[in-house]
Amino acid sequence: MPVTMPRMGNIHIPFKALFEGLGIDYIMPPPNTQRTMTLGTKHSPEGLCIPFKMTLGNLIEALELGADKLLVPGGYGICRLGYYFKTQAQILQDIGYSFEMIPVGVSERKFLGIMEIVRRLSNNAPWAKIVSSFRFGIAKMNALDNVERKVHRVRPVEAVRGTANRIYARAVAAIDRAPDYRGLKTAVSGSLAELDGVARNEARPMVVGITGEFYVVLEPFSNLDVENELGKLGVEVRRSTFISEWMKFSLFLNPLGINEKKRVQRAAAPYLNRDIGGDGWESVGEKVLHAGKYDGIVHLAPFTCMPEIIAQNIMPHTEEQIPVLTILCDEQLAKPGMLTRLEAFVDLLERKRRVAAGTAKAN
Template identity: 40%
Template sequence: MRVTFPHMGNLWISLKAMLTYLGVPVVVPPPCNKQALQAGAKWAPEFACLPLKLNLGNFIQAREMGADTIVMAGGCGPCRFGYYAQVEHVILRDLGYDYHLVVMEPPEKHIGELLQRIKYITGQKSWWQVMQGIRFGFRKACLVDRLEKKAFYLRPREKRRGATEQALQAALSILDAASNWEELEEARQRAWQLLEEVPTVHRPVLRVALIGEIYTLLEPFANLELEKRLGEMGVEVDRSIYLSEWINDHLFLGLVRGMRSSKAFHQAALPYLAHFVGGHGQESVGSAVYYAGQGYDGAIHVLPFTCMPEIVAMGILPRVSQDTGMPVMSLIVDEHSGAAGVQTRLEAFVDLLARQKRSKGALA
């Protein structure tokens, strides 16, 4: 068995750590790229969203690298993501890619269904060893998120353009290389030090929240490196979703204390959207309210073309913007999105925010 999984930002570091810790052979696909997108878009249904197409491209490339088993998340509710694993598997089978599919999703009848799937992947490892592997992977997810947050702060303040990105990629490589707890603690210190050493200058910055669908928020290829582009424009960003927070909310049921929970976003959304609409639709509305309350200058709502929950949110966000006074821009992405068009829209939005802040005397 050689296991692969789809890319979603730096998720691969955590998943690879967990599986490797348990002795499971792993094939990490190449980072999302143009070739993967072209392959996925060629064979996927036309109106499927961008995540499905990129996942499909990841699996095609991983199969050519020797992978034979896919581990994929599942789900339930109005969002179409719940059946994407099965759709992708059928397409791959029709193309001659013989994969075994293991879908990690809420069990239909009893917890034994999920435990059986986990045991298929981990083999003869004891449940204690499995829990330690999950804990190791989660720890890496937490450290990755901490590094990303530090990079969000540094980018608009860096003295030399690109220094933060260079340090971040080196730090992530150090974390990835750690294979046990002792190495991970040493890697944590070295990785953090790399970012601490990035030279900065004091300058006024704008603060923009990135909200929306989880995949297009976390995967830089899908959002055309939105975080990096904004940072280089002098904007400090924050995301409404971080991987470790999502894991704690949805897999650990909030058992890890001291972490931000999406429950705050659900509560904030109630005056505008009082029920679940699938995916992260309700969270997108609530997070806009939340960040406005935190004094952010603006928000960018990122979503894949045809994403039903986020289309609902997009229809409500103009009212949230009007009520809170915080500008919100929606950015829809698919395989036809171009860097030049996105750059132009971002520059116009950032200019609007800067002029608005200057009019209040808050930006020198």
């Protein structure tokens, strides 16, 4: 009875470490591709958001490979995500698959809820073994995010385009393969050293925040690899969400008492003082909080996502002024159109910086 879960960014790597550590039979679906999107779109109601369609397509691919226990996000919440697993189960049954769907309600029982599900999947492995496998999975997630943060800084200034991406691909594979903490440490330190050694140009890159809905921010296929495209245009990106941070703030009590999510929500309060579901509240807060630090913001919003539609409408009216480019992500989003918009946005930011520099000199 192999278990699976939809892909999103690199999240399959820590889960693979967790499942392997506990001897759980698992099947990871292939990376998201056009086929995933086509399958998901074909079987979904048209008006649903891209996370629904992509995860459905990815579950079908995993079922084709033989998986029959499906781990999917669930739980309560203001957006429709909490109900998606029921609709997806109905669609998959109608197509003719048999499986067990296991909703993971991270909002209710947080870390403990996930541990209990994992314990059941592992045929009641001892808690000590579960905790130790979990810790190793989290260490892999932290490692992946640390390397990726560095890639974001190197990509816009690398002398030879593509160098950081090549190192990153090798780093992800090495972290995935690492059998223990020692191997993991070697993989990370080697990759960071390689990135430090990349030949760079003298440019002072534009800094652009990437914010928006969780899935489209974290899954490069759904946003047509926007971070990489901005890097190629000489832009350093600062992503609002990393899975390792999200786990810290959403699954555990933060031991230091600093909750970044709360800080972002407080920043949004003058314009929006309640949760509107998904990540809409945080999208507004990111703009307000970072207006003085970033040159601009790229806001990724799934088409028909109500929380991000609300955020999109508030953003132009905040006192904190900073250019925002909202990109609506769905199956109709095409690369040439997106690149044209990114290039125009970056041109605008460069001109704004030149004007600001000229004004400062004149004064």
